[in-house]
Amino acid sequence: MTATLDPPVRTSPLLDATRPPLRPVPLRGAAVIAEVAAAGLTGRGGAGFPMARKLAAVNAAVTVTGRTPVVVGNGSEGEPASSKDRVLLTTAPHLVLDGLAVAADAVGADRAHLVVTPAAVAAVRAAVAQRSDRVPVDVVAAGEHFVSGEETAVVAGLEGRRAVPGDKFRRVVESGVHGRPTLVQNVETLAHLGLIARSGAAWFRSRGTAAEPGTALVTISGAVARPGVFEVDHGAPLRDVVGLAGPRGETPVLVGGFHGAWLAPHEVAGAAFCRASLGTFGASPGAGVLIVLPAGASGLAETARITAYLAGQSAGQCGPCVNGLPRLAAELGRVAAGHGSRPDDRAELYRLAGLTEGRGACHHPDGTVRLVGSALRVFGARS
Amino acid sequence: MTTLHLDWTRCRGRGGCVELLPELIGRDEWGYPLTATDVPVPRALRGAAEQAVRDCPRMALQLSPRFAE
Amino acid sequence: MSDALWYLGRGTGVVSLVLLTLVVALGVATRSGRPLPGLPRFAVTAVHRSASLLAGVFLAIHVGTLLFDPYAGLNLVSLVVPFSAGAHPFWYGLGALGLDLILALVVTSVLRDRIGPRVWRGIHWAAYASWPIALAHGLGSGSDASTGWMLTITGVCVATVLAAVGWRVSERFAEVPDLAPVPVTAPPLVGTGPPEGPR
Known part of the structure; x- marks a missing residue:
């Protein structure tokens, strides 16, 4: 962990609504995996799995099975205290679609699905209609369970079954949608990919820490004056991150959402927003959900x-x-x-x-x- | 090493595996097998594990050569 | 020789009914998840399966002997196509229907790994239809149906299946109850919810 003295937010490349779609896709195939690996991009849906390894796993499964893979952008966001995926999809849908197109090219997919919260379906469909991507994108409303955003639940929903998690004897990268090798990535991860395709790994690494490069979207709610979605650097002091929303008093903060962990006020003061630091408190950035406990609440x-x-x-x-x-x-x-x-x-x-x-x-x-x-x-x- | 995989979405606590593999599987207070989702199976218990897979009335068990994750 | 076939056909029919009764009762016991006196849970399943296969063998002999028995006047088609027999079309038809259902139960159970638990379970409900059909076939076609010993056997079989089904639908049937839905509550602490736009 490297605590940075910079203010946690400079600009928000992710939430720039004015950026035009990326055409043509500048990175393809193995070049994407190399660039993503160099950037050190990890999943922003909560688990933080390295994207380059997932891409490689899908490619390996394609080699073994000989089947054409499917890519899925996951904006299900079942967590009620999170709205970063919805805000991203409604503010900068093209950036997510750029990432989806790059990911589809990287694994040679012929189908792309974008699973989004019902509130974002119209905006995303409108964006899709403005584009002419090689791989057609099908926009689907997510299930409404807390667990509907889980990878196997998303696959189940796309196959027309109830969007609830399934058994993982076979991994989704090997056998996902209709048994095809499937890449499921959170929509914020895809947006980062869209930026990496434009600006490269070195640019991506200019923010965040060496071990956890880049930025992340966070949703801050609870006892704060300005609840909302913010883009912050990995490794930024947690107190500064929470400070963006104007917390009402120094109270415990729930980090990582309802599957996350509480940090006491003095821990919030000493922690940084990254896996390395939060891990020492049994917490993790998760999907970037921060909930400030109201003063006086138990x-x-x-x-x-x-x-x-x-x-x-x-x-x-x-x-x-x-x-x-x-x-x-x-x-x-x-x-x-x-x-x-x-x-x-x-x-x-x-x-x-x-x-x-x-x-x-x-x-x-x-x-x-x-x-x-x-x-x-x-x-x-x-x- | 062979791994015994339990599909919790299928399991309804019928208890046969608990009887066949007491060394690996206990039973919780609700009747469900007290075990991790993937359990390494020692060579000596391989036969019992195969029977547990075959006899599970819910088809909730599978053997795989993969390591437990 | 044909007398031997006739007696063999009748005898194996009776044994089949007894075995099918045992199979139904043990199937219900398997579903309960409870051990029986002297039989641990996995053994209840194993005996259910063994008894099913044994019943299948006796049924095969029953059907096979009557196929070659001139008294019965049956052919391959009338054995499997219900209600197509020349003589006693209704009672023999019930036998053919029961045979088809049991055949489906055995085949789907042998291929359980291939077809998956949902399809298998759906078809396995047919067991509850096959038993009364087999019983009615025995009462209607069986030459010994009205004899004292056969009435006794029939009575015991009916009582056994009625008891098993009564247990099946009773309140405390399954050792591990079905998973009941947990009440849904509203998420706390998010009342101040984030606004629509970015900050």
């Missing part, structure tokens, strides 16, 4: 409510998730209500967390357990 009670919400957002497919999440929410609610003074209550929460974690088709239980664990860590001492 972190445990709010987390119990979030956990109950997450329980209700389970796709209802996996036993440990369906059974475990409501129990976690109820036990955390008990602890929040002041019944948590006995060590037994705390032990029961940790036991339930252990029963739930790592036992599902997707990471919904794991993310929920992470949230609950961080709440106990940050707010636990008070009860």
